Amino acid sequence: MTRTRAVRMAICAAVLTTPIVLSAQGGPVLARAALDGRPVSVTTEDVKLEVLLLRRAGNAAAYASVDSLEPVLSRVLTRKLLAAEAARQHIDRDPMVTTYMVRSSDAALVDSLTGRVGAAVDTSEAAVKTFFEAHADQFRSAPRRKVRHIVVPTEADAKAAREAIAGGATFETVARARNTDKTRESGGDLGWFAQGSMVKAFDDVVFAAEKGAVAGPVQTAMGWHLVLVEDVDAGSLPPLPLVRDKVIEAMRQDAMAQLTKRLVDEAKPVIDRAALEELLK
Known part of the structure; x- marks a missing residue:
């Protein structure tokens, strides 16, 4: 050899x-x-x-x-x-380098501690199932809505669009006639989107509305909107086997969060705000 x-x-x-x-x-x-x-x-x-x-x-x-x-x-x-x-x-004698080396050492210790805390978590089927059931909302898919919108420059334009719908015109027809964005050709179709994926003002109105309801007007940077909620998906909880790895990772993160809270409670840190203000000068 x-x-x-x-x-x-x-x-x-x-x-x-x-x-x-x-x-x-x-x-x-x-x-x-x-x-x-x-x-x-x-x-x-x-x-x-x-x-x-x-x-x-x-x-x-x-x-x-x-x-x-x-x-x-x-x-x-x-x-x-x-x-x-x-x-x-x-x-290695440069003060900034020395500080960085100490920080790197701290990071290595924390990384090792995190691994040990995670390894000590009970990941038996019973423990995983219990955590999954207790934190079901954490693993549930986000609620979704299927939406059309009408977007126009002013609130008065939005109110006029609503009056047209109240007078018998379909939402899609009004959107095709009045929309100022690229959804005009599709009758304002925005498709499905999950809660929290749009700007807050728009999102709040959409997810407060019932299926089939026309809501608004609501203002965003794009203009004034009316929204039609065409369909609703309340979100669902996937079977445990499909998300078992995510559940175990969440259990480990939870164990680390509990340890962190215990240490902060024990150490009772005091922050010198005056020193922080000096740092900003």
């Missing part, structure tokens, strides 16, 4: 057969280098952490072979060599 082949097999054995967890121990050294006599090395833990971060970024099935791990090892080694060069130039 060639030396290169042996190194490749060592990487694969060290990384792929060990659970990917953060550790204070470096583990076996996979690559060595030196700058000004100072050693620069890459350990199994370095590569395992890199793989963990890459998988979290959406490459769950990747990095499962020696060929895919060698570029990871090279990337880690390159980063360490560049960091060593930065230290050789005393960049």
Whole structure:
């Protein structure tokens, strides 16, 4: 077996057969280098952490072979060599860099804590079902409305359009005759849209109206609107199996939110508003 082949097999054995967890121990050294006599090395833990971060970024099935791990090892080694060069130039003594390094350390600790809190969540079928039922609105699809609108420049124009409808003209006919936007050709057809997807004033009027009702006028930046609610979808709760992964993620977020609240309650932080004001000067 060639030396290169042996190194490749060592990487694969060290990384792929060990659970990917953060550790204070470096583990076996996979690559060595030196700058000004100072050693620069890459350990199994370095590569395992890199793989963990890459998988979290959406490459769950990747990095499962020696060929895919060698570029990871090279990337880690390159980063360490560049960091060593930065230290050789005393960049690590720059106050801003020091602050950033502390912040990065905090972020790494929080990331690790988040992972541990999430891993400790009970994800049994019973626990998932209980959370799903208790937070059903969180997983329910948003209410929707199928809508036509008439949009005109002034409130008086909108009232005149309403009078035309009250006099027997269909909403679609009036929209085709008076609309000032591109929906004029389709009789004001806006199709289906979910609650919260339109500007608030328009959205509020639409979702307060019953099916078949003409509502308005309401003003937006486009002009004055009348709306016709043609159909209603109240939203639905999908079967648990279809959203199980989302439920588990919500459970983990909830556990982290509870921990955060407990820590804030315990620490009783005091904010110096005067200092904040000085910061803005």
